[in-house]
Amino acid sequence: MRKAAALASAAMVAAVAVASAVSRQWQRRAVKRLERAGAVLRGLEEGCAAPVELLRQVADAMAAEMRAGLASEGESDLQTIVTHVDSLPSGDETGMFYALDLGGTNFRVLRIQLGGKEQRVIKQDSKGMSIPQHLMSSSSHELFDFVAAALAKFVASESEDCCLPEGTQRELGFTFSFPVKQTSLASGTLIKWTKSFAIDEMVGKYVVAELNMAIKHQGLNMKVTALVNDTVGTLAAGRYVDHDTIAAVVLGTGSNAAYIEHANAIPKWHGPQPMSGDMVINMEWGNFKCTHLPLTEFDRELDAESLNPGEQITLIRSNVPLSKVQTRKLVVDVCEAIATRGARLAAAGIYGIMKKLGRHPDRRSVIAVDGGVYKYYTFFSQCMESTLSDLLGQELASSVVIKPVNDGSGVGAALLAASYSQYRQADEY
Ligand SMILES: *[C@@H]1O[C@H](CO)[C@@H](O)[C@H](O)[C@H]1NC(C)=O
Secondary structure, eight states: OHHHHHHHHHHHHHHHHHHHHHHHHHHHHHHHHHHHHHHHHHHHHHHHOOOHHHHHHHHHHHHHHHHHHHHSTTSSSSOOEEOSOOOOOOSOOEEEEEEEEESSSEEEEEEEEEEHHHHOEEEEEEEEEEOOGGGGGSOHHHHHHHHHHHHHHHHHTOOGGGOOOTTOOEEEEEEEOSOEEEEETTEEEEOOOOTTOOOGGGTTSBHHHHHHHHHHHTTOOEEEEEEEOHHHHHHHHHHHHOTTEEEEEEESSSEEEEEEEEGGGOTTOOSOOOTTSEEEEEOOGGGOOOTTSOOOHHHHHHHHHSSSTTTSOOOOOOOOOOOSHHHHHHHHHHHHHHHHHHHHHHHHHHHHHHHHHTOOTTSOEEEEEESHHHHHOHHHHHHHHHHHHHHHHHHHHTTEEEEEOOOIIIIIHHHHHHHTOTTSOGGGO
């Protein structure tokens, strides 16, 4: 009995000893692991560093690429797409306008009632719906019939007081968030599907024509008057609330910018000279490349695995389960290193646009900004703004305003339908 007890206690002592050795070893390993992680973190921070001198080079390269992109097609990685949008909302639009925002498994229909300079947005409704899985790989017919039916239902639900005068055609801004080759303000062909869509026969087809046909099929007197990229919609929404808006930047899952260019500074544009003298350019700045970009091994790895290797640098994002406090701290540090770089590069991009346009401190310049990263990640927005101030210098910075704008792909598209309304009096331009 005593022997058994002694054995048991010896076993216990041994177990405790082993356990503490294991735990010491584990701790040592944990410390080693943390040290290693720390070294990786420092490497990442160094790789992500974007000092002001480098940002100035990035901005200069951006301005130069913009010039090259505007000179002729294929001259630059920056596509600088001429959007055909040469008239932005002024704020005095009146009437009821619609938008269709189709960019993924969910889509939205939206209606906005505008009351001119004094009343502005009188009323706004929207309805979100999802696209049934099977329609994403069906036919363009079935897809657009479904969407048009939803539009018809939305219109049918309107109350008497918001009805349009008899015989008036409803006007719709269409935000189609897939790569499109735009051929005029209200037409363009699908270049390729992205996300989970795969309707092969639709590639190369005119998307607006398809939608208009489906709308007609529903017996609805409505027409698409503008085909819009979400970034262009954001610019329109920004311009509606502030006439000094010169550019829009979207910082979300992806990033893009659009700005207002002087029509006579676009050599590759051979269309009619716009009355406003201006043309909106969709920069597609996700394709911007320059040797100064601070890229790390992680970016290269991610790029190699991406949908379009070499085309768009998807700056690393992190998605690590948060467990221990130290791990959590590490994740925060990694996020901040990446976010700081992203925010500083975004600031350099905006500075590049300002340089290209030659903005002076005697004119107010408003940059409309939208996207989850900007809106919900305060660390990012603060870093972007302070970096932009550093780049601009005190005097110019005091004339630049960063303005958060909501829902460019919905409200912005409806506002563009309004600024291009067929019922708009000529003298309003
Ligand atoms: C417009 O926006 C979408 C989504 O933001 C993007 O994927 C697309 O490539 C953009 N550009 C063009 C030219 O269609």
